[in-house]
Amino acid sequence: MSVGPFVDVDAGPSRARPAAGPSVAFHHHRGAWPPPRVEAWRPEDGREEKNVAIEVRGLSKKYGSFQAVNDVSFEVESGKLVALLGPSGSGKSTILRTIAGLESADSGSVMLTGEDATDLPVQQRGVGFVFQHYALFRHMTIRDNIGFGLKIRGVPRAEARRRVDELLDLIQLGGYANRYPSQLSGGQRQRVALARALAPRPKVLLLDEPFGALDAKVRDELRTWLRRLHDEVHVTSLFVTHDQREAFEVSDQIVVLAEGRVRQIGPPQTLYEQPADPFVAGFLGAINVLPLRSLKAGSVGGGPEEWLDMPPAEHAEAYVRPHDLDVFAARDGKPYWPARVERITPLGGVVRLDLRIAPEHPLYIEVPRDRSNGVGFATGDEVYVCPRHINIYDRVRGSFDPVDVHRAIGLSLESGAGI
């Protein structure tokens, strides 16, 4: 692991980065489907006992000179639904296909429910795989599609039939058993693909951008449906997506990838609130990037640059989410950032304020609608903003640390900042 994914990054700004491994603490257990083998407790790791269904260690893969996957390690606990999230070209599909055995890695290992699967052929890995474009057998009926894996494995006919019926019920397509894939809609086809993958009771379910080919409305429905389905059948699932909203809505854990490397692993909310680096911060939701230098230049004295317990205005940036800022009409003696309202856009439940801060820097803020009514800003107004939560990215040190804003403001007030 050359890039450490962090989960516990909520300490003070000058805190050194821990050289933690990629281990993630899982706190609740769900029943797995089928029951996974209990992995031996390994005291050398110092981890609590848990069922790991997928374990990837030091995976690397090159295509020519392009490093698609670069020393990737992570694990997925039994019964969880985990997302591999990253922009295109981040290697997420390659990782998924390597776990399935559809591609081979240059180095690294894959463990499935405690067994080393690195050299197992795809047929023997016992994984269910769902493809972006469904990949249903077009010359087979829906029933034959779902039953294919059972037939190949020599499951007795009557039993296979029962299992297929069960799955047809599960995907709510009981009446479509004798249709062909081309007679179904995209959403229905993907449900069939899911049933087909689940039919032989795989150890793990792998989904490669499963909703990518569907239109927005169907995608939303299917996402919710998949989440509910997973809560019913509890099969360990790993799915690839480039859509952070999808990852947020569906998964228990997210593995964020960029340029073939793991950037951070954690539950969605943790990643959102405590991103480990600027990439994760920017990829998971909107964020403002403000050069500290420019803040300093535009400040009226006693501005945030003074209370920020940071050396380096020259090579540091503040990262702040649009909803992590408060807006005030008056400065009130506090070290707030002065700004000018450039545009006010009501967006239903929230109002988006486009501001220009400290001489020439755009900043956008989202405030709840009722509050913005109460403040009653107009375009061109001078306002004052105060962040509730920011991260400071130091380009030179490469650190990305959260700032305890309340404490920092308190300190600067004591030391005479403000008016």
Added chain:
Amino acid sequence: MEAGSIFSRRRPSPELLLRGAGLSYLGVMVVLPLLAMAWQATAPGPAAFWAAVTEPYAWHALKLTFLTAFVMMAVGAVTGTATAWVLVRYEFPGRGLVNALIDLPFAVPTVVTGVMLVALYGPDSVVGAILADAGWKVIYDQPGIILALLFVTYPFVIRSVQPVLLAMDRAEEEAAATLGAGPCATFFQVVLPSLWPSILTGSALAFSRALGEYGSVVMVAGNQPLLTRTAPIHVFGEIESGNRHGALAVSAVLLAASLLILVALHALQRRGEARDAS
């Protein structure tokens, strides 16, 4: 669009003329000769037609033609599919060249094909001598006919299967693999069902072509009645010897077979399109 409508409103004649010319050309070049033959073949009555077809020499020639074409089709379907598979699925040096060579049998004059085969397998050649020692007579016998037919119909199945293989979604095969299917099961249960229509199309076209093959067959197999005389050679012989009706009757059978194949192919393609489109 406006220009088009004005054009067609004011001067409809050129369009009509063109359409008429196209249809007339088809009529004169294809339909008329066809009708002429069909009419003359059946004019003396069904009994005479039947007698002409079942006359021992004609009957043997027809049987031989269909039999050799069938054997060629069976062999060609397998080798053609395999060749297309290799060309599409494997990278190897010279693949482009091989791909270009596939069409060569179409370009070679059929008589030349015959000469080439005689040169290789004939009794005077090394290969021919070895085969003769093993007790196999290829040239001037029926195996020679099949060999010649395989050569002249070589590209049909390949060129019909190749685009289908190229367009095939590999994910279906990967899906089969993740469900536990080995390479053989995947090929026969997932790939082949998708390839069938194209294999059948290529084979049927090859079969049609084989029914009428003359030049290479006559070079390779000679013209031995009741042994290597195929239907086209028989037709030529009957015309030469002045038996017009015998020639017409056998020709009519060949023609009917070709038409039947054509119609069957169309029906097959319709069915395939209907399933894929719905």
